[in-house]
Amino acid sequence: MPKYRVLTPKGASFTVAGGGYDYEKEALDPIGAEIIEAPANEAEFIAAAKTADAIYAKGMPITKAVIDALENCKVITLGSVGVDSVDVKAATARGIPVTNIPDTFIEEVADHAMMLLLAGFRRLVEQDKMVRTGRWSEGRPALLKIPRLMGQTLGFISFGRVARAVAKRAAPFGLRMMAYDPFIQETLMYDHGVMPATLTEVLSQSDFVSMHAPARPEVHHMLTEKHFRQMKKSAVFINTGRGATVDEESLIKALQEGWIAHAALDVLEKEPPSHNNPMLSMENVTLTAHVASASARFDEARKRRVGYELSLVLQGMWPVSCVNPSVLQNTALRRWQPVSMDRGPNS
Numbered sequence: 001m002p003k004y005r006v007l008t009p010k011g012a013s014f015t016v017a018g019g020g021y022d023y024e025k026e027a028l029d030p031i032g033a034e035i036i037e038a039p040a041n042e043a044e045f046i047a048a049a050k051t052a053d054a055i056y057a058k059g060m061p062i063t064k065a066v067i068d069a070l071e072n073c074k075v076i077t078l079g080s081v082g083v084d085s086v087d088v089k090a091a092t093a094r095g096i097p098v099t100n101i102p103d104t105f106i107e108e109v110a111d112h113a114m115m116l117l118l119a120g121f122r123r124l125v126e127q128d129k130m131v132r133t134g135r136w137s138e139g140r141p142a143l144l145k146i147p148r149l150m151g152q153t154l155g156f157i158s159f160g161r162v163a164r165a166v167a168k169r170a171a172p173f174g175l176r177m178m179a180y181d182p183f184i185q186e187t188l189m190y191d192h193g194v195m196p197a198t199l200t201e202v203l204s205q206s207d208f209v210s211m212h213a214p215a216r217p218e219v220h221h222m223l224t225e226k227h228f229r230q231m232k233k234s235a236v237f238i239n240t241g242r243g244a245t246v247d248e249e250s251l252i253k254a255l256q257e258g259w260i261a262h263a264a265l266d267v268l269e270k271e272p273p274s275h276n277n278p279m280l281s282m283e284n285v286t287l288t289a290h291v292a293s294a295s296a297r298f299d300e301a302r303k304r305r306v307g308y309e310l311s312l313v314l315q316g317m318w319p320v321s322c323v324n325p326s327v328l329q330n331t332a333l334r335r336w337q338p339v340s341m342d343r344g345p346n347s
């Protein structure tokens, strides 16, 4: 009988795929905790959740109904930056800390955003299709219509850690950069060679608009028809954040009616998309399957980090990355002091 039960939706275990090293066991075995899988449907998950000591949320929404059924849960742990799959408000109301991993795969997502930018701009998918379908001679005329990349403008909506990592990659390509983010200090933008701007300036002046707004209810459908109408007809829209920040119907209309040139998207409003999503057959759309974070290193790092957060809380300590830290004050969990990495001015 395990001392602690960590409940996770079936099929979402965070052991390394393909029988690799078992990072979950490494973190959880010494404290007597065990991962238990429950069917990933709300009713069956709720039945199993009553006695769970912790939830590892993945692959299914952890709704208010699930959270209200928890009788013994000390933490809900996410293996992502985005916390949109958990009703954080409900967890906060119940005094349950929710943890995420905000810093583990910034480089991967930034690589992917840059790849989408280049692929969308140089029409990679269309070019590939032309070669494969015997239309070799059509490739060059298609690209003769687009400008040179150097000197084009990249505009960021939201300038968090991933956007800043994209800016580092974009600078050597000779892109001018601007960003809209009312929550980030302008000096941080200047440090990255990025001009602070209003949303209208970003939309109307950018050749590439890269969306990085986090998945929060306040930014649901932040971009609608009126925003796509403000963009350049030649603009490429890139989204590696969350599909829900964009009104997808408006985006589809913008692409179909030529208000913008191309969309390169890792995220969609509904994932996977339904077979009748028009974007699946549109030539001016480049799609990947919400995989921007993926790499072998990330897979390992995510599992280690999830195991670490779980083991901290189950052993009675504050987690490292808590998205609702106000609840920590009212728990019996002990605050711990991380060791300072700052070894002084000459280190």
Ligand SMILES: O=C(O)CC[C@@H](O)C(=O)O
Pocket: 079, 080, 081, 082, 083, 290, 293, 294
């Ligand atoms: O689970 C993933 O790999 C994607 C997670 C990513 O979208 C996030 O919000 O952190």
